[in-house]
Amino acid sequence: MKNFSLLSLILIITLGSCSSVRVASDYDKQANFNAYRSFAFYKPGIDKAEISDLDKKRILRAIEADMISKGFTKSENPDMLVSIFTETRENVNVNQNNWGWGAGWGWGWGWNPWFWGGGNFNSVSRVTEGTLYIDLVDASKKELIWQGMGTAALTDKVEKKQEKMNKIVGAILEKYPPEIK
Numbered sequence: 001m002k003n004f005s006l007l008s009l010i011l012i013i014t015l016g017s018c019s020s021v022r023v024a025s026d027y028d029k030q031a032n033f034n035a036y037r038s039f040a041f042y043k044p045g046i047d048k049a050e051i052s053d054l055d056k057k058r059i060l061r062a063i064e065a066d067m068i069s070k071g072f073t074k075s076e077n078p079d080m081l082v083s084i085f086t087e088t089r090e091n092v093n094v095n096q097n098n099w100g101w102g103a104g105w106g107w108g109w110g111w112n113p114w115f116w117g118g119g120n121f122n123s124v125s126r127v128t129e130g131t132l133y134i135d136l137v138d139a140s141k142k143e144l145i146w147q148g149m150g151t152a153a154l155t156d157k158v159e160k161k162q163e164k165m166n167k168i169v170g171a172i173l174e175k176y177p178p179e180i181k
Contacts, residue, residue: 021152021171025178031138031145033177038075039067042137045083058162059084059132062169070173080145081137088130088154095123130154134172148172 027033041060049056063082064074072080129151136146150172155164 021150021168023148023150023171023175025146025148025172025175027146027178028144029180033145033180036072036079036136036138036145036177038073038078039080039082039136040075040078040139042081042083042135045081045085045135049085051086051088055161055165056084058165059169061162062166063134063173065166066169066173070176078139081139083135083137085133085135086130087133088128091127091129128154130168132168132172134169136176146176146178148175 041063046056046060051059063084067082068074130153131149131151134148135144137143138145150168152164152168152171155161
């Protein structure tokens with residue numbers, strides 16, 4: 001039974017540490033979002049994003065696919081311009097678990113038939129977390145009309161990067177168009 005409890009605790013900690021995408025958005029309440037039907041990428045803004053060109057391509061592919069799935073068309077003469085910028089930071093997590101199995105479960109400091117030895121489990125993990133901002137700009141007025149932001153843990157696995165970008169972009173653009181009350 002004690003093994004089951006320990007495994008359950010480890011599973012809960014592991015699942016809890018798997019971070020999902022945290023999103024937020026803001027918008028211009030005066031904008032008529034029904035008027036925007038086409039988009040293009042704003043190259044000068046995208047060029048300023050401080051990430052690799054490969055990651056930029058992954059993000060832009062994800063944005064394009066999501067916008068098209070929402071009914072927008074990519075155009076040379078768009079209603080809306082799409083720009084991005086990014087931030088990254090490294091989070092260091094230190095977990096110190098000083099479980100005294102021989103001392104804390106009713107046996108005191110003495111003999112315990114289930115004593116497994118020292119219960120000090122220390123771990124350090126580093127997670128790179130990235131924040132992606134997606135700006136939607138009215139093409140004729142050159143004014144920001146909507147901004148979405150998503151933060152998530154990033155992956156180093158090349159084969160998983162596009163999937164991760166799709167998830168982050170999808171979570172951000174789920175907030176567009178805004179629900180105006």
